[in-house]
Amino acid sequence: MSYLALYRAWRPRCFSEVVGQEQTVIALRNAIRTGRISHAYLFSGPRGTGKTSIAKIIAKAVNCESLEDGEPCNQCSSCIDINHGNFMDVIEIDAASNRGIDEIRDLREKIRVLPAQGKTKVYIIDEVHMLTMEAFNALLKTIEEPPESVIFILATTEPQKIPATIRSRCQSYQFRRLTAGEITNRLEEVARDGGMNIDQDALEIISRRANGGLRDALGMLDQVYSFKGENISRGDILDVLGLVDDRYLARLMEAVFSRDTAEIINMLGTALNEGKEASQLARETALYIRDLLLFSAVGREGEFGVAGPESYPFMEKRKDLSRDKLLKALRILMDTGEKLKFSEGQRFLLEIGFLEMAALFASPAEARANTDQKAPISKSSMEKKENKEKEVKNEARDLLWGKILSGVKEKKIPTHALLSQGKLLGMKDDVIYIGYKKGYKFHKEKMEEKANREILAEVLQDIAGKLVEVEFIFLDDDQYNDIIVKKAIELFGAEVVEIKD
Structure with a gap:
């Protein structure tokens, strides 16, 4: 059998194995035991805190053939197939890569089909905040009144981006970050089971750096174990993970x-x-x-x-x-x-x-001494300093733009041709702004199409190491009526946003 990463091998298979999240676990287990299961749930909280794991436990519980005290048995054919990812009626959807209205319309059509293998179809939509507003609107009625044999479980790390109309139709559960002690206890259990000889302070370093996410902690332990073997010291943790003590x-x-x-x-x-x-x-x-x-x-x-x-x-x-x-x-x-x-x-x-x-x-x-020793700063010196700062910012922005264009060109030359007519304005709060001159309306509109936008999104994720949203701005040299343009000017300054011939 192929090797399983530690965070997969140690994924909880029933409610009693979940680390932390006591209130959420008790509420959901009681609901399943008494048959008061909601048609839609919204799980929100930091990454690696158990949202998807608990979603799969619910999926097993509603399809389990030998449910006992709200816990799935993990022995029947349904539980075994769900554990192995082979159950036809548990559908996991990554909203980051299936975020458009077409995908949601397709989902709505498939919902009407009765369960093929179990009693209940469970749709687990991960990172649901990535759906477009049109997709959310298309999903709205389905989540409000799904067929009796369907349950929705939405998971997100950014609940503030979920429309209130969606949130109001779901039972919401907030997942908290785990404490360092809870993470350390689980790591000790994993180390004992794997025959690892690891220093206690090394485990504590991992627990503190995991920032409340058990999956991240197990990933770090797995990385160090792969490199150092069974005997792991504090220094090994720092060396392999590139940390300073x-x-x-x-x-x-x-x-x-x-x-x-x-x-x-x-x-x-x-x-x-x-x-x-x-x-x-x-x-x-x-x-x-x-x-x-x-x-x-x-x-x-x-x-x-x-x-x-x-x-x-x-x-x-x-x-x-x-x-x-x-x-x-x-x-x-x-x-x-x-x-x-x-x-x-x-x-x-x-x-x-x-x-x-x-x-x-x-x-x-x-x-005071440093202030007294400073010579009066002339207006020209201030201007030179400001100009120098602008040059540094412009160089950094041009360098990033060059990387973006190069990455897009490697993936698709026509998309590069459309994108190259724009100009990178800047980045704020994981949103990158790209502006087009007024004569390039066609290029801007083509870049907003799904296929070209997805190519750009992949390149941006490779460069930034995270998901980045894109706003395309059509700039008019004499007019700034568009709300997005005003926002870009507010963030980056008019001298950056305005593109003159």
């Missing part, structure tokens, strides 16, 4: 608090030379600052993201730092992380970000 972060932030420029540059250089990613360093340090803020409020009882016992003495020493300054430092790191996504000057940007943080923690006397 809390001791390093504590010493790095001590250099920042002490404004030790040489030590900051040296420590960043060492980490980067060892293969650590600049964006990962920025993210880990941001988590450490968050932990320091939490430590100053609740002490060692907090649930920390990266900080462990070895960094507590450093945090104790700095717990009286100004929270306002720490929040400003956090914003600097978050801004730096955003810039790192679209720049090749990774090391330079990272160093600038840390040095900006160090400047925050200068004493009042040092700050």
Whole structure:
């Protein structure tokens, strides 16, 4: 039998095996035991917290031939087929790749067909927030009054994007992030079963970095186990996953608090030379600052993201730092992380970000001395600085646009020809804006067609590492009446959005 990833091998097969989500599990199990099963459910919450797993348990329970106390037996033919993914009446749909009205119309036609293998047809629609508004409207009546033999289970990580008309027709359950303790307990069980000899603090690192997602934690353990074998240490976890430990972060932030420029540059250089990613360093340090803020409020009882016992003495020493300054430092790191996504000057940007943080923690006397030593900034100097910043932004945007065009060209040359007449305006909140001059209405409309949009979406996902939405904007040099254009101007500035001949 082929190897199963740990998160698949350890997927819960009944309600009693689910980690966390106690209220949701009890409510659903009672509903199944008493026969009060809703026709539609909406499961929302962070990734890897059990939404799809519980959906499959419900699918087994409503089709189980030997249901006992609300639990599927996992022994009958229906349960076995569902566990193996061979059950015809459990249909899983990925809304990210089946998001259009045509797919939903096809679903509506198939719903009318009676179950072929079991008692109830169960439709599990994952990432349902990715459906278009037209698709949601087409689904609306079907979800409100489906056939008696059909149950819908909608799962999403972004419930705010679900129309209220859909939410009101479903029973909603919010899945919470798991605690580090809950994740550690399950990892210990997995390690024992797999014969792994793994340090306790190594498990705790995985639990903290999983950010409440058990699937992510099992994926990390699986990755380290594949590389290191049965004997796994704390250092193995950090090396394989490209993480930096809390001791390093504590010493790095001590250099920042002490404004030790040489030590900051040296420590960043060492980490980067060892293969650590600049964006990962920025993210880990941001988590450490968050932990320091939490430590100053609740002490060692907090649930920390990266900080462990070895960094507590450093945090104790700095717990009286100004929270306002720490929040400003956090914003600097978050801004730096955003810039790192679209720049090749990774090391330079990272160093600038840390040095900006160090400047925050200068004493009042040092700050006054630095202010007194500064020469008056002339208007021309300010203009040069602003122009330089614009040039850097434009270079980063042009570099990203070149990557997008190149990726699209590899997939389909006609789509590249249509897209190349546009211009990348910028990106905000996982939405990328592309503008067309007023003479290229045909190109814009063709790019909005499903086939061309899907090709662009695949390229954007490859580049960004996540799903990115696209807004195509038709620009008029003299007129900005369109709501989307106004939004783009608000986000990126008129000098970026306006495209002049």
